[in-house]
Amino acid sequence: MKVLTFHGGIHPANDGKALTKDKEIRPVRPKQEMVYPLSQHIGAPAKPIVAKGDRVLAGQMIAEAGGFVSAPVHSTVSGTVKGIEPRRTISGSISDCIIVDNDGLYEEVAWPPKRDPESCSGSEIIEAIQKAGIVGMGGAGFPTHVKLSPKEPDKIDYVIGNCAECEPYLTSDYRRIMEEGEKVVAGLRIILKLFPKARGVLAVEDNKLDCAAKLKNLVKDDPRITVQLLKTKYPQGSERHLIYAVTRRALSSTQLPADVGCIVQNVDTLYAIRLAVEEGKPLMRRVMTVTGDAVKEPGNFLVPIGTNYEELLEYAGGFKKQPEKIISGGPMMGIAMFDLHVPVVKTSSALLCLVKDEAAKYEPTSCIHCGRCVEACPEKLIPARLAHFSLHNDKEAFQKINGMECVECGCCSYVCPARRHLTHDIKAMKRTILAERKR
Amino acid sequence: MSELYHVSASPHQRAAVRTTHIMQMVVVALLPAAIFGIWHFGYRAALHILITIAACVITEYLYEYFMHKTITVSDFSAVVTGLLLAMNLPVAAPLWIGALGGVFAILVVKQLFGGIGQNFMNPALGARCFLLISFAGHMTNFTYDTYSTATPLATLKETGVLPDVSSMITGNIPGTIGETCTIALLIGAAFLILMGVISIRIPLMYFLSFVIFMGLFGKGGIGQGFEIHFLAAHLAGGGLMLGAWFMATDYVTSPITKHGQLLYGILLGVLTGIFRCFGNSAEGVSYAIIIGNLLVPLIEKITIPKPFGKGGERQ
Numbered sequence: 001m002k003v004l005t006f007h008g009g010i011h012p013a014n015d016g017k018a019l020t021k022d023k024e025i026r027p028v029r030p031k032q033e034m035v036y037p038l039s040q041h042i043g044a045p046a047k048p049i050v051a052k053g054d055r056v057l058a059g060q061m062i063a064e065a066g067g068f069v070s071a072p073v074h075s076t077v078s079g080t081v082k083g084i085e086p087r088r089t090i091s092g093s094i095s096d097c098i099i100v101d102n103d104g105l106y107e108e109v110a111w112p113p114k115r116d117p118e119s120c121s122g123s124e125i126i127e128a129i130q131k132a133g134i135v136g137m138g139g140a141g142f143p144t145h146v147k148l149s150p151k152e153p154d155k156i157d158y159v160i161g162n163c164a165e166c167e168p169y170l171t172s173d174y175r176r177i178m179e180e181g182e183k184v185v186a187g188l189r190i191i192l193k194l195f196p197k198a199r200g201v202l203a204v205e206d207n208k209l210d211c212a213a214k215l216k217n218l219v220k221d222d223p224r225i226t227v228q229l230l231k232t233k234y235p236q237g238s239e240r241h242l243i244y245a246v247t248r249r250a251l252s253s254t255q256l257p258a259d260v261g262c263i264v265q266n267v268d269t270l271y272a273i274r275l276a277v278e279e280g281k282p283l284m285r286r287v288m289t290v291t292g293d294a295v296k297e298p299g300n301f302l303v304p305i306g307t308n309y310e311e312l313l314e315y316a317g318g319f320k321k322q323p324e325k326i327i328s329g330g331p332m333m334g335i336a337m338f339d340l341h342v343p344v345v346k347t348s349s350a351l352l353c354l355v356k357d358e359a360a361k362y363e364p365t366s367c368i369h370c371g372r373c374v375e376a377c378p379e380k381l382i383p384a385r386l387a388h389f390s391l392h393n394d395k396e397a398f399q400k401i402n403g404m405e406c407v408e409c410g411c412c413s414y415v416c417p418a419r420r421h422l423t424h425d426i427k428a429m430k431r432t433i434l435a436e437r438k439r
Numbered sequence: 440m441s442e443l444y445h446v447s448a449s450p451h452q453r454a455a456v457r458t459t460h461i462m463q464m465v466v467v468a469l470l471p472a473a474i475f476g477i478w479h480f481g482y483r484a485a486l487h488i489l490i491t492i493a494a495c496v497i498t499e500y501l502y503e504y505f506m507h508k509t510i511t512v513s514d515f516s517a518v519v520t521g522l523l524l525a526m527n528l529p530v531a532a533p534l535w536i537g538a539l540g541g542v543f544a545i546l547v548v549k550q551l552f553g554g555i556g557q558n559f560m561n562p563a564l565g566a567r568c569f570l571l572i573s574f575a576g577h578m579t580n581f582t583y584d585t586y587s588t589a590t591p592l593a594t595l596k597e598t599g600v601l602p603d604v605s606s607m608i609t610g611n612i613p614g615t616i617g618e619t620c621t622i623a624l625l626i627g628a629a630f631l632i633l634m635g636v637i638s639i640r641i642p643l644m645y646f647l648s649f650v651i652f653m654g655l656f657g658k659g660g661i662g663q664g665f666e667i668h669f670l671a672a673h674l675a676g677g678g679l680m681l682g683a684w685f686m687a688t689d690y691v692t693s694p695i696t697k698h699g700q701l702l703y704g705i706l707l708g709v710l711t712g713i714f715r716c717f718g719n720s721a722e723g724v725s726y727a728i729i730i731g732n733l734l735v736p737l738i739e740k741i742t743i744p745k746p747f748g749k750g751g752e753r754q
Contacts, residue, residue, distance in 0.1 A: 007747075012452060092446070168452065240748060252748030325445045331452040338446045357445045358453050365514065366556035368458055370690040374697070379747040382695060402746040410450030417458045418556075424448035 003206050005231035006241040008378040010411045012234060015207075016169035016331075020291045023299035025175050028315050029106065033082065034306035035343035036062065036073050036098045037089050041135040042142045043069035048098055054081045059109040059282055062098050065130070071143045071346075072133040074282040075100055076304035078107035090328045090335050090342050097343070100306070112280035117190045125190060125277055132276030133346070134283045138162060138237070138266035139329065141347040144273065147265075148194055150258035156195040158247055158262045161188050161202040161270055163211065164230055164237035167330030170350050172287040173267035175300045177211050180271065185218045185225070187270030190277050191263065192224055198263070200225035201246050207232040234332060235409040239264050241378050253405045283346060290316040292353035294323035303344050309351055310340040316351075323353040324360075332410045365418045373412035373422055379405045383412035387422040390429035395436075398429050406430060458555075462515035464636050468627035469522050469685065475623040476616035480530040484616045487528050487537050492521030494541025502550045516555050520544050523563035523685060526617020527678070527725070528570075531582040536574060540566040560732040561689045564725050571725070581613040588613045592676040592721040599658075601668050607675040618678040628684035637688040640697065644704025645683045645711075646674065652712030673715065677722035683707070686724075692732040699735075699742035706738075707731045 039045040044066035056062055056075040063073040075098075082099040089095050117125070130145035150156060161184065165173040177184055188200045202219070204212040206229045219225040230236050230245050239257060242264060244250050249260040257264050265273070272283045284304060291298040296317030303312055309328070313319070327334040328342075329349050373383035381402055389398040403426060412422040477484045495517040503510045511517075524540050544566035549558045558565075571578045581590055591602030591612050606612055610620025618624075631637045653673050657664025664670065673679070687693065687707055694703050707727050714723025 010454070013455065014452075244747075250748045252746065255748065323444065325447075325451060327449075327451055329449075332450045334449055334451065336444070336446045336449070336451065338444050352451075354451065357447075357451070359447050359451050360445055361453075362457065365458055365511070366554065368461075368516075368556045368690050369693075369695055370461065371695045371700075374695055374744075380744045381746060382743065384695065401743055402749070405746040405748065408449075414450050414452060415454050415456075417454075417456050417461055419453065419457065421448065423450060427448065 003229045004245040009233040019298045020171045025300045027302045030307040034100045036306045040345040041071045046073045057109045076284040077102040079103040128277045132282040137268040160264045163204045166234045166236040172289045184270045187274040203228045205232040289350040294353035294355045296320040307344045324357040325354045327352040362419045364420045372415040376411040376415045383422045387425035390425040468630045471623035471626045472617045475620040488525040491525035491537035494538040495521035498545040520562045527567045531580045532577045596721040604671045618681045621675045624680040640700040641704040642683040645707045648705040648708030656716045678724045682724035696742040699738045
């Protein structure tokens with residue numbers, strides 16, 4: 001089979017996947033209090049519908065969507081609402097959260113009877129997904145029902161299951177497919193029902209041939225779904241570059257995948273879609289990889305949203321060495337945290353604990369104009385120049401050489417021999433410009 | 440809060456290659472030609488190399504020390520400059536000339552413009568041209584085997600007699616310390632390409648455009664230059680190999696964009712051709728690259744790549 005890819009990108013020397021690749025997903029049942037941020041997605045924050053002192057059950061909606069581009073939040077344990085107060089979240093900022101005192105009983109709400117997705121209409125499917133609070137679980141957190149409601153549904157001709165998992169160290173998607181691949185495929189079939197003219201593609205990097213073989217076997221009788229191998233390269237799973245690899249359609253920062261006839265869904269999102277449509281269950285748990293050389297027993301875990309990171313770490317045996325850096329997500333795009341006392345949210349994909357902080361090992365030196373960042377940039381930008389304009393606060397020049405097209409994948413900083421913080425500088429400038437545009 | 444962890448923006452992983460490694464690899468790649476030069480021209484060549492490198496490193500150290508800047512001599516870039524400059528000197532030149540050139544390269548061309556990464560022309564080449572203009576006699580004194588001789592290209596230009604190409608390839612000719620042996624230079628170039636230090640874009644376009652230009656305008660007429668022996672002599676002679684592989688590919692003074700690199704290579708080939716066909720000098724590589732260096736900002740301006748998704752209409 002032809003292996004597809006895009007231009008640029010990097011091959012990390014150590015992808016760290018061997019640490020957890022063979023570790024089966026283990027359930028986590030937290031005992032401590034649970035914290036549910038109202039903003040776990042792109043769009044308006046959810047609005048609380050419970051009050052202090054209320055008893056809630058696992059699976060009960062505790063905050064409703066704050067608009068069309070928004071998503072509800074559900075409790076993942078049974079217990080009492082302790083309050084709605086500002087708490088620290090992964091990014092280090094403080095935002096409003098619903099706090100539930102976990103009684104450890106895990107009493108669940110009464111689930112509706114199971115449905116056959118084949119008999120569901122399109123609007124029923126979208127409604128189920130919206131009510132389940134499903135958002136893009138690859139990291140962006142875009143509400144899935146919005147993604148599935150393009151202006152012209154008839155123009156969608158590709159629904160792509162993003163099984164690339166290009167981020168180093170992460171194996172949660174891989175494990176999900178190896179253990180419950182049929183349910184992921186079922187999720188894709190449900191979406192294909194919404195877009196009758198589309199074909200489904202499950203895109204897998206060629207370092208996971210067993211995963212591709214399993215998926216191929218699962219879809220062998222389905223004429224609408226194919227499995228596509230992709231070159232193992234970071235950021236192969238980036239939405240724009242995945243679409244390009246599969247369809248040869250390139251899209252810019254001002255377009256959505258639907259503009260080029262594509263819908264892309266992450267593995268865990270597909271899983272959640274099946275659960276919502278078939279079983280009427282909301283998004284309550286996700287698979288997370290807890291890994292890194294500082295962790296005693298790295299592994300994959302099925303984690304209820306709202307679990308404290310510290311409690312999650314205990315399931316992996318805690319630290320065997322004191323880490324210098326802890327990261328929510330992978331090493332390329334994850335967020336460094338200064339504190340473990342934050343809750344797992346819908347977009348948390350991993351907890352990575354590193355004994356040595358590679359990024360801080362060397363001070364940045366002068367740019368020598370080597371062009372490695374230009375070669376690596378999947379967006380064909382000139383990162384060194386963009387970072388230069390960022391440091392000089394030259395917004396006009398920054399936009400003129402297409403700075404806003406940056407996808408913040410981190411390839412430029414990764415390859416920079418002068419150890420410059422290119423991605424950081426470019427990101428900072430993008431934020432400034434976006435904030436000004438809003439005003 | 441119980442523990443404090445490092446916090447920084449992503450990515451949290453970095454490739455192993457650093458500026459120092461790159462510079463060290465360039466030094467290693469230059470060694471075959473330098474060692475050949477010492478073997479070919481004698482111990483005096485080694486003295487030139489040592490003196491020039493020492494002058495570069497000491498100048499950089501002293502300047503940064505007295506200007507209270509971060510000392511960057513450990514990044515090996517001054518060593519590269521010194522080695523390159525020494526390889527561009529004729530062995531019969533007085534020993535102080537390398538020292539003077541080294542000081543000029545580092546102080547005037549590199550540090551006064553802001554140090555590593557900021558110079559607008561290649562320091563070693565800048566210094567070579569400075570020496571060539573100021574001490575033309577010393578810099579073109581290619582005494583070899585105690586006979587005062589001319590380089591093969593100079594002979595070719597004056598008399599029209601084609602030199603023996605096989606001795607040009609093995610380096611058995613007069614010339615500067617590091618430019619004579621084509622084979623040694625190619626070994627170094629292959630190493631740099633294999634290690635991913637340089638791309639073949641600039642040298643390849645340089646050679647291609649140079650060969651086409653010389654073919655068209657060489658030996659006095661349209662198309663008369665398309666002759667293997669003539670072209671091979673021009674490719675192997677006059678520091679073209681040293682210049683194209685090691686100086687035209689200098690990161691700081693060559694374009695950062697891919698198309699810019701192709702254009703830059705073509706420009707260098709044409710300029711070298713012009714100098715060799717219509718100029719006074721038989722060589723012209725140094726001046727071609729220096730002029731190319733000055734045009735880099737312009738080249739980069741017109742070769743900004745089209746971003747990935749722009750114009751990404753449905754096919």
